[in-house]
Amino acid sequence: MEAAEAKKVPVPTIRRIPSYLRLLYQFQAEGRRWISATDIADSLELKPIQVRKDMAFTDITGTPKKGYPLGELIDSVRRFLHWEKLNQAVLVGTGVLGKALLSYPAFLDTGLEISAVFDSDPSKIGSDIGGFRVGDVAEAPGYVRENGIPLLILTVPVEAAQEAADRMMEAGIRGIWNFAPVKIYTPPEVFVQQEDLFAGLAVLTERTHQGG
């Protein structure tokens, strides 16, 4: 017999929540104390019912007529995303995309902490990129194992992605943020978030040509 499984939160809900959080910080900067689902929905062109349904997945409790207490709502949303604590990651692959992520200013307040950076290119190993000293990818698994790093940001070329992922999974990686435009195969306990620029480009070109 099994314990009752907590119902999985729908992916579309998870994806909307960071946009709510950004808005909540804005409202906070404006000195607001209470925020209703209607306030959020109006700003993001969503329906209030959808915002309420999403918020119900966090542990916030609203107050009829007033909405949600802003400070508590921010905390609740951050806990939901696990952004209230540090999420340590190693980044493998210092091509243009890897470099961009290393210098991306907006990862503050997400709890994402890139704690080490690796590459296989001897001409890059030992160099400094965005304040990180680039290590030899051969040393990455040891680093991950010793420090119990849960997350891998994978920004290597397509041909190198599966091999790199395999080595890091052996070292205990639990989740992979994959920017290489290729499917990587993992056992069910390792989660892969595929970031596919071409999927986005496809939606752009297909939809822009509609009726145009």
Next chain:
Amino acid sequence: MEAAEAKKVPVPTIRRIPSYLRLLYQFQAEGRRWISATDIADSLELKPIQVRKDMAFTDITGTPKKGYPLGELIDSVRRFLHWEKLNQAVLVGTGVLGKALLSYPAFLDTGLEISAVFDSDPSKIGSDIGGFRVGDVAEAPGYVRENGIPLLILTVPVEAAQEAADRMMEAGIRGIWNFAPVKIYTPPEVFVQQEDLFAGLAVLTERTHQGG
């Protein structure tokens, strides 16, 4: 009275199709002539019925028992995405993300052509980034209007995104690929593809903590 509207293709379908296309190029490199939905599904860990349903939105016709003729299928998929012809874009904002996109090697075969690059920072205007000479953003609307550029790649900071989008829409931009993590408001005829890194990060952190 209206003409019968062509049924809109579901966004999840559009997003999967570039991954099919990459795989088809691989099969082509291996010398294959016929590809079945099962071949594709096995490689991508999808169900064959889903691949067949997706392919039905392109203009390919398969052959029972054999599958799809590979060359025709590639053409059909590229036409579906409008990647068989040039998709001209201007890029505004040469921060880390903009630079990365300008140097991103994988945009070949997508029909995306960045034809000009602009920034508002005087220290960047006139400089060379990834082989592009950076123009003054003030000149961007004129360039877009004169050349009939349909697409805008928006990689400016959050605070500048709406204003930049507004100027470019006045100049006739039809679709916006927005990398700034903020909602931009557009009239219904201008399509926005929001590329939100934080949405992806949210899925990664939420799912990786599940049961872990």
Next chain:
DNA sequence: TAGATTGTTAATCGATTAACAATC
């Protein structure tokens, strides 16, 4: 031929939206 595969029609599943009682 027999069996693998397509394309179509129907069933299922899951997310969004609506309705509404409770309430500060």
Next chain:
DNA sequence: TAGATTGTTAATCGATTAACAATC
């Protein structure tokens, strides 16, 4: 108080999956 808003339960909508006849 009256009205705006929450949280819950039900209805709708759209995408995925199943079933199956047609067929090379």
